[in-house]
Amino acid sequence: MKSQQWLDYNWQIKNRLREAEELEKFISLTPSEKKALKSVKKIYPVAVTPYYLSLADPKDPDDPIRKQVVPVPAELDEKIQLRGEEDPFKEEGEIKGLTHRYPDRVLMVVTTFCAVYCRHCMRKRIFSQGEKVWNFEELKAMIDYIKSREEIKEVIISGGDPLTLNNEKLEFILKELRRIKHVEIIRLGTRLLVTAPQRFFDDKLLDILEKYSPIWINTHFNHSKEITELSQKAVERLLRRGIPVNNQAVLLKGINDDPETILKLMRNLLRIKVKPLYLFHCDPVKGVMHFRTTIEKGLEIMDYLRGRISGMGIPTYALDLPGGKGKVPLLPNYCVKNNKSEYVFKSIKGEEVSYPV
Numbered sequence: 001m002k003s004q005q006w007l008d009y010n011w012q013i014k015n016r017l018r019e020a021e022e023l024e025k026f027i028s029l030t031p032s033e034k035k036a037l038k039s040v041k042k043i044y045p046v047a048v049t050p051y052y053l054s055l056a057d058p059k060d061p062d063d064p065i066r067k068q069v070v071p072v073p074a075e076l077d078e079k080i081q082l083r084g085e086e087d088p089f090k091e092e093g094e095i096k097g098l099t100h101r102y103p104d105r106v107l108m109v110v111t112t113f114c115a116v117y118c119r120h121c122m123r124k125r126i127f128s129q130g131e132k133v134w135n136f137e138e139l140k141a142m143i144d145y146i147k148s149r150e151e152i153k154e155v156i157i158s159g160g161d162p163l164t165l166n167n168e169k170l171e172f173i174l175k176e177l178r179r180i181k182h183v184e185i186i187r188l189g190t191r192l193l194v195t196a197p198q199r200f201f202d203d204k205l206l207d208i209l210e211k212y213s214p215i216w217i218n219t220h221f222n223h224s225k226e227i228t229e230l231s232q233k234a235v236e237r238l239l240r241r242g243i244p245v246n247n248q249a250v251l252l253k254g255i256n257d258d259p260e261t262i263l264k265l266m267r268n269l270l271r272i273k274v275k276p277l278y279l280f281h282c283d284p285v286k287g288v289m290h291f292r293t294t295i296e297k298g299l300e301i302m303d304y305l306r307g308r309i310s311g312m313g314i315p316t317y318a319l320d321l322p323g324g325k326g327k328v329p330l331l332p333n334y335c336v337k338n339n340k341s342e343y344v345f346k347s348i349k350g351e352e353v354s355y356p357v
């Protein structure tokens with residue numbers, strides 16, 4: 001049985017580990033990790049909740065949890081990071097925090113704060129600005145823009161992690177958005193189900209989310225080790241309030257870029273009733289390049305999933321095109337021939353099967 005303190009979200013946030021000396025009380029750092037911590041944190045902040053770090057094997061430098069939170073020298077290696085960009089998707093728009101890339105959707109960044117600073121984050125440029133929360137005037141400017149554009153049907157609230165906002169500010173945003181007739185869908189992108197699931201044991205938060213329904217939550221489990229009794233209970237609490245939870249994993253070299261690891265993750269997500277939505281190819285972001293694997297590897301993994309797990313457990317493997325040109329789904333090619341009289345498809349067992357036109 002966990003102590004009351006451990007189950008307290010505010011305690012988890014207050015006791016985030018940031019320094020080598022603090023991390024070392026729980027995991028044994030390698031000399032190169034210690035060195036990297038000192039230099040990396042000057043550019044990209046480091047923070048991890050005691051809960052999330054407790055999921056790591058304290059002795060294994062290759063542990064998938066540890067690799068997501070402990071910096072390594074490659075993070076600042078100019079040669080490795082050379083082709084990465086701070087903002088390859090040109091998310092920064094005219095209004096601070098607001099990106100209007102697709103006609104029917106907008107992205108609202110409402111804070112730079114996260115419970116854990118993931119080393120692979122595609123918005124590293126945001127959390128490297130320091131910990132900021134947008135004030136009411138700034139939020140209002142975004143909301144006024146959304147109000148003025150009737151084509152906007154969906155609002156994605158992200159960050160940083162929007163569920164780290166206090167309940168008052170979160171309710172302000174949701175209430176204002178719900179007043180706008182043309183906004184049909186509100187999506188919240190949060191990793192707290194993975195990094196600090198204690199947040200979802202606050203009934204007031206759940207009351208707010210339920211009140212402004214329909215609200216969808218997109219979360220970010222990357223490895224089965226992140227699926228715990230506590231995260232499962234947190235998902236259960238959301239589902240009971242009618243809030244669906246989808247997962248957007250990222251394919252990360254040395255963490256989950258292996259067919260069995262992804263298969264296990266997808267199975268475990270289904271088990272806790274989280275729908276695997278996307279498996280993203282890791283973006284060409286500065287400070288993240290060392291986590292990128294090949295598209296061939298991603299396609300191999302997708303091919304492996306087919307036939308081993310039902311369609312419900314198969315995410316869309318996709319990449320984001322640079323310059324804000326949108327997402328592209330990536331699929332292994334199953335159609336091996338196509339002429340006027342037949343198509344020929346490759347079956348799960350690799351046989352070529354003719355299909356009439």
Ligand code: SF4
Pocket residue numbers: 113114115116117118120121122123127159160161191220
């Ligand atoms: S929680 Fe999400 S936004 Fe925050 S650092 Fe991790 S990936 Fe980035």
